[in-house]
Amino acid sequence: MIEVLKTGLRKPPTGSGSILHRSLRAVNLEFGERVVTILNRSGLLTSSSIVLDTDKIPSITTGEFDGDILHTDSFDALLKNRIDLALITEGTASISAIREMLHKHMIPRERSIMGAILLAEGQMNPSSVQGFEKAVMEEQAKRIRKCRSVEDAARTLLGIGFGLTPSGDDFILGSVGLMQLTGRSTENLRPLISGYNNAFSRTMLLDGLDGYFPQPLLEVLQALDSGNNPDDKIVALERIGHTSGFDMVAGMYYTAANFLH
Numbered sequence: 001m002i003e004v005l006k007t008g009l010r011k012p013p014t015g016s017g018s019i020l021h022r023s024l025r026a027v028n029l030e031f032g033e034r035v036v037t038i039l040n041r042s043g044l045l046t047s048s049s050i051v052l053d054t055d056k057i058p059s060i061t062t063g064e065f066d067g068d069i070l071h072t073d074s075f076d077a078l079l080k081n082r083i084d085l086a087l088i089t090e091g092t093a094s095i096s097a098i099r100e101m102l103h104k105h106m107i108p109r110e111r112s113i114m115g116a117i118l119l120a121e122g123q124m125n126p127s128s129v130q131g132f133e134k135a136v137m138e139e140q141a142k143r144i145r146k147c148r149s150v151e152d153a154a155r156t157l158l159g160i161g162f163g164l165t166p167s168g169d170d171f172i173l174g175s176v177g178l179m180q181l182t183g184r185s186t187e188n189l190r191p192l193i194s195g196y197n198n199a200f201s202r203t204m205l206l207d208g209l210d211g212y213f214p215q216p217l218l219e220v221l222q223a224l225d226s227g228n229n230p231d232d233k234i235v236a237l238e239r240i241g242h243t244s245g246f247d248m249v250a251g252m253y254y255t256a257a258n259f260l261h
Contacts, residue, residue, distance in 0.1 A: 001076050002052050003054075004050060004051070004052055004078060004081055005053055007049065007050040007080075008045050008046055008047045008048070008049060009036065009047065009049070009082070010047045010207070010210075012065035012079070014031070015032060016031075017029030017031040017062065017063040017064065018062060019061055019062075020199060021200070025040040025041075025042075026039050026043060028199075029060070033202065033203075035202075036048055037050070038050050038063075038070075039057075040052060041053055044240060045085070046204065046212075046214045047086075047212035048204070050079070054075060056075050057074075060074050068080075083215070085218055086212050087213060087218060087221055087222070089180075089181055090225055092225075092227075093182060095182060098178070098252075099253065099256040099260060101224065101229075102224075102234075102256060105231075105249055105253075106118060106123075106249070106250065108124060112247055112250065113140060113171050114246055114250045115137045116141040117141075117144065117253065117254050119138070120141040121257075143156040143157060144156075144157070149258070150179065150254075153171075154192060157171060157172075158172070158192075168247075169201040169205060170244045170245075170247035170251065171248070171251040172189070172205060173204060173208050174217070174247065174248035174251025174253075174254075174255070175255040176208040176251075177213055177220075177252060178251070178255040178256055179255060180211055180221075182259065189205075189209065190206075193206060193209065194206070214240075216236050217237055219237075220233045220249075234249060237249065
């Protein structure tokens with residue numbers, strides 16, 4: 001039985017999982033509408049991921065859960081060392097204070113939607129960006145200016161950008177996190193998210209609608225809720241992917257600003 005170092009898995013999915021994507025250090029198994037990510041020793045802990053101590057991950061082709069045991073065609077693993085990634089709030093967070101804490105981290109990053117948010121607010125000179133990236137940023141900013149709600153932004157920005165999973169999903173996850181933090185309903189986003197073709201993004205965002213978030217984003221939300229200085233947590237979040245963490249910060253910032261206006 002392989003050792004599970006940690007997992008944020010909310011509950012094991014049913015049925016048999018098949019390969020959605022694989023690399024040397026991770027495998028995504030698709031179980032119907034949901035995806036479970038199996039990681040080798042390290043990686044992003046989410047409510048749909050399992051971190052194992054094994055080099056056999058690249059050989060996995062199928063998986064199935066029997067209670068707390070994961071059976072694959074390469075090994076079995078007992079689910080233990082669970083970490084609860086549910087957002088529990090005190091409900092006292094100030095929207096204006098949150099916006100100010102996030103604003104100082106809104107520094108344009110190559111290919112991040114941060115630039116488009118600042119451009120839409122008149123806080124950025126587009127001449128500092130060139131070529132195709134400038135065209136994408138200006139199109140994003142144009143769409144943002146027309147949005148009247150977070151739901152509008154989620155629908156409008158999805159797929160407009162450089163990401164592959166699809167572009168805009170990290171921005172939407174940040175928005176969902178801020179909405180959950182401040183007690184706003186996210187149910188208007190459920191039909192949109194449930195219809196995503198990308199199973200990985202759909203799983204991550206549906207978890208967010210239920211109040212479960214990747215560990216680095218959860219730690220930022222908890223710091224914002226408590227009023228503690230979130231700077232170190234935000235910097236850690238921004239290290240995720242090329243622009244994923246930056247886009248989550250942009251989603252939180254945009255949502256806080258939207259509620260204030």
